[in-house]
Amino acid sequence: MALVPLVTVLLFAGSCLGSAPPTTSPAASAASTATRTVVVDGITAIYNLGDSLSDTGNLARQGATGGLLRYTTRLPYGVTVGRATGRCSDGYLIIDFLARDLGLPLLNPYLDEGADFAHGVNFAVAGATALNTTALAARGITVPHTNSPLDLRWFKEFMNSTTSSPQEIREKLSKSLVMLGEIGGNDYNYAFLQTWPMDGGYSLGNVTRMIESVATAVDLVPEVVQSIASAAKEVLDMGATRVVNW
Numbered sequence: 485m486a487l488v489p490l491v492t493v494l495l496f497a498g499s500c501l502g503s504a505p506p507t508t509s510p511a512a513s514a515a516s517t518a519t520r521t522v523v524v525d526g527i528t529a530i531y532n533l534g535d536s537l538s539d540t541g542n543l544a545r546q547g548a549t550g551g552l553l554r555y556t557t558r559l560p561y562g563v564t565v566g567r568a569t570g571r572c573s574d575g576y577l578i579i580d581f582l583a584r585d586l587g588l589p590l591l592n593p594y595l596d597e598g599a600d601f602a603h604g605v606n607f608a609v610a611g612a613t614a615l616n617t618t619a620l621a622a623r624g625i626t627v628p629h630t631n632s633p634l635d636l637r638w639f640k641e642f643m644n645s646t647t648s649s650p651q652e653i654r655e656k657l658s659k660s661l662v663m664l665g666e667i668g669g670n671d672y673n674y675a676f677l678q679t680w681p682m683d684g685g686y687s688l689g690n691v692t693r694m695i696e697s698v699a700t701a702v703d704l705v706p707e708v709v710q711s712i713a714s715a716a717k718e719v720l721d722m723g724a725t726r727v728v729n730w
């Protein structure tokens with residue numbers, strides 16, 4: 485039965501409920517970096533692919549948000565900045581602090597049409613998985629959305645539409661930081677959720693099914709890692725020189 489608390493911890497580790505809010509705001513850290521106008525390590529843009537830990541507003545713009553994530557589009561999410569931004573936080577996220585510390589503006593979500601993407605784009609979507617819906621369905625796991633950011637569809641779409649040759653993409657990426665993740669936590673979350681008794685009925689049969697879902701999740705690990713590694717390889721092949729997975 486010791487597995488049950490473990491499942492609980494894992495379930496929320498990648499979700500909104502589990503993300504600890506930052507204790508200082510980027511506004512405060514901006515004050516300390518305001519004088520730093522030099523480009524850090526030649527990085528002039530950040531391209532971020534991830535889930536709720538780094539979504540700065542894509543899911544909110546996709547609409548039709550269900551489940552736990554529906555709460556993130558209204559207060560108290562964003563309460564420390566005065567409005568809900570679509571971030572799964574009361575304020576800012578690690579990706580915001582990273583941008584500030586590199587002397588760059590906060591990353592706009594890709595779906596924010598007309599936003600300034602001169603210093604990067606945020607392709608993260610809350611609830612996103614590392615594996616696509618087809619791969620998860622093959623393991624009996626259904627997910628409430630349609631694609632994984634790791635298919636690089638938006639990333640390539642953006643690179644194509646803002647450059648005129650693969651060489652130009654290489655140059656752009658050589659001055660960039662590509663954040664690949666955190667992603668993959670939700671693949672495990674959804675595996676657990678398949679067997680979660682929503683009405684709180686913890687019978688022996690139900691608890692057994694929950695424990696079995698741990699095995700399903702563990703089985704996913706190699707495929708999740710492979711999916712992140714493939715995306716990393718593809719991005720490096722396109723010309724990225726700095727790729728971070730966390």
Ligand SMILES: *[C@@H]1O[C@H](CO)[C@@H](O)[C@H](O)[C@H]1NC(C)=O
Binds near residue numbers: 615616618619635
């Ligand atoms: C889903 O991912 C698998 C491998 O992980 C890949 O072979 C397949 O083409 C992908 N399907 C779609 C629709 O992207």
Ligand SMILES: *[C@@H]1O[C@H](CO)[C@@H](O)[C@H](O)[C@H]1NC(C)=O
Binds near residue numbers: 641644
């Ligand atoms: C980007 O452009 C290249 C060549 O111009 C093409 O092969 C590729 O399919 C395009 N990708 C997307 C996502 O539009």
Ligand SMILES: *[C@@H]1O[C@H](CO)[C@@H](O)[C@H](O)[C@H]1NC(C)=O
Binds near residue numbers: 680683
């Ligand atoms: C087991 O879980 C199902 C699905 O949530 C629920 O409907 C059922 O009442 C639970 N059974 C018991 C005996 O707790």
